[in-house]
Amino acid sequence: MRALSYQGPYRVSVVNKPDPRIEHPQDAILRVTRSAICGSDLHLLHGLIPDTRVGHTFGHEFTGIVEEVGPGVGNLAVGDRVVVPFPISCGTCFFCQRGLFANCENSNPTSDVACGVFGYSHTTGGYEGGQAEYVRVPYANVGPMKIPEDMDEEDVLFLSDILPTGYQGAEMADIKPGDTVVVFGCGPVGLFAMKCAWLMGAGRVIGVDYVDYRLEFAEKYAQVETLNFKEVDIIAAIKEMTEGRGADSTIDAVGCEASGSVMQKIVGLGLKLEGGSATAINWCMHATRKGGNVSIVGVYGPPWNLVDIGTAMNKGLTLRMNQCNVKRYMEHLLEHIRAGRIDAKGIITHRFSLEDAPTAYHLFAQKKDGCVKCVLTPGTSTVSA
Numbered sequence: 001m002r003a004l005s006y007q008g009p010y011r012v013s014v015v016n017k018p019d020p021r022i023e024h025p026q027d028a029i030l031r032v033t034r035s036a037i038c039g040s041d042l043h044l045l046h047g048l049i050p051d052t053r054v055g056h057t058f059g060h061e062f063t064g065i066v067e068e069v070g071p072g073v074g075n076l077a078v079g080d081r082v083v084v085p086f087p088i089s090c091g092t093c094f095f096c097q098r099g100l101f102a103n104c105e106n107s108n109p110t111s112d113v114a115c116g117v118f119g120y121s122h123t124t125g126g127y128e129g130g131q132a133e134y135v136r137v138p139y140a141n142v143g144p145m146k147i148p149e150d151m152d153e154e155d156v157l158f159l160s161d162i163l164p165t166g167y168q169g170a171e172m173a174d175i176k177p178g179d180t181v182v183v184f185g186c187g188p189v190g191l192f193a194m195k196c197a198w199l200m201g202a203g204r205v206i207g208v209d210y211v212d213y214r215l216e217f218a219e220k221y222a223q224v225e226t227l228n229f230k231e232v233d234i235i236a237a238i239k240e241m242t243e244g245r246g247a248d249s250t251i252d253a254v255g256c257e258a259s260g261s262v263m264q265k266i267v268g269l270g271l272k273l274e275g276g277s278a279t280a281i282n283w284c285m286h287a288t289r290k291g292g293n294v295s296i297v298g299v300y301g302p303p304w305n306l307v308d309i310g311t312a313m314n315k316g317l318t319l320r321m322n323q324c325n326v327k328r329y330m331e332h333l334l335e336h337i338r339a340g341r342i343d344a345k346g347i348i349t350h351r352f353s354l355e356d357a358p359t360a361y362h363l364f365a366q367k368k369d370g371c372v373k374c375v376l377t378p379g380t381s382t383v384s385a
Contacts, residue, residue, distance in 0.1 A: 069140065086160055214367070
């Protein structure tokens with residue numbers, strides 16, 4: 001099959017790789033119909049995630065058609081179209097039984113922190129990702145959701161990750177009717193967090209970024225006010241907009257690739273530890289009113305985040321965070337898409353053939369050509385939206 005292959009920091013190519021095969025009775029093999037490039041894939045591309053091995057295939061947002069199932073799979077049949085959550089969850093462990101699918105303790109037994117994740121280095125189990133023609137899906141009775149016959153792949157593709165992640169970000173922010181919510185990051189997760197903040201009753205939503213086209217997209221797509229942190233003192237500006245107190249809730253939808261120091265680049269790229277910048281977290285803490293809520297769905301890792309925890313403690317902030325428990329939200333968010341409350345595929349700005357994935361990565365990483373979200377299709381010619 002043709003599949004994306006990691007070749008080292010800042011380098012990917014599309015190569016021939018062996019077709020996946022059934023390895024466990026609960027496996028399914030999918031023929032991939034759509035896959036997307038996520039901001040988290042850029043953490044891998046840029047060498048920020050440890051144990052990202054040369055030859056690994058990225059991609060944790062994908063849809064596909066079932067080609068083969070193991071003897072233990074009873075919920076799927078050959079020919080079913082499905083969308084697959086990025087966390088690989090067994091469905092039966094202590095955490096899965098409590099709806100904490102992103103904390104599954106069986107899909108990545110080498111770690112007591114991270115569950116298994118498609119295409120996200122060997123720190124999350126070493127599972128091959130979906131930026132390929134075919135992909136193996138473990139625990140296929142648990143994760144995949146069938147795509148309704150009257151909907152296409154792009155309608156539901158983002159139920160795999162970024163829409164539920166944005167929703168969980170808003171949910172963890174504990175938004176009350178009329179609250180002011182600030183979302184740091186106007187990328188895809190931030191955009192969905194903004195849309196979901198409105199659904200949860202926010203009275204005012206403010207998006208923060210520094211890329212002009214992303215700010216403009218957020219204003220049109222999510223109907224939010226925006227601030228460019230390159231142009232204003234961001235904390236002072238937010239307090240001025242909120243009677244000097246700060247926002248009721250803030251959402252960090254940025255993660256470890258926020259602009260950081262030389263030390264953080266050394267830790268991430270030189271020492272191969274997932275350092276990253278704590279800029280967005282610290283801004284959240286300073287921009288939130290006393291007794292308010294900080295929700296973190298941006299991806300971070302130890303050990304050099306230098307988080308200003310003293311500010312959070314002294315202001316009495318509530319901090320909530322987790323990888324997204326995607327499976328918990330898929331059916332609910334499908335209804336929002338059906339009802340037209342969320343136009344999930346409306347954030348797609350570029351479509352590429354899988355063969356052109358390296359070009360897509362470059363465009364997305366460099367924030368060129370107004371790129372908000374790239375979708376890859378195996379076996380097609382490049383088509384730009």
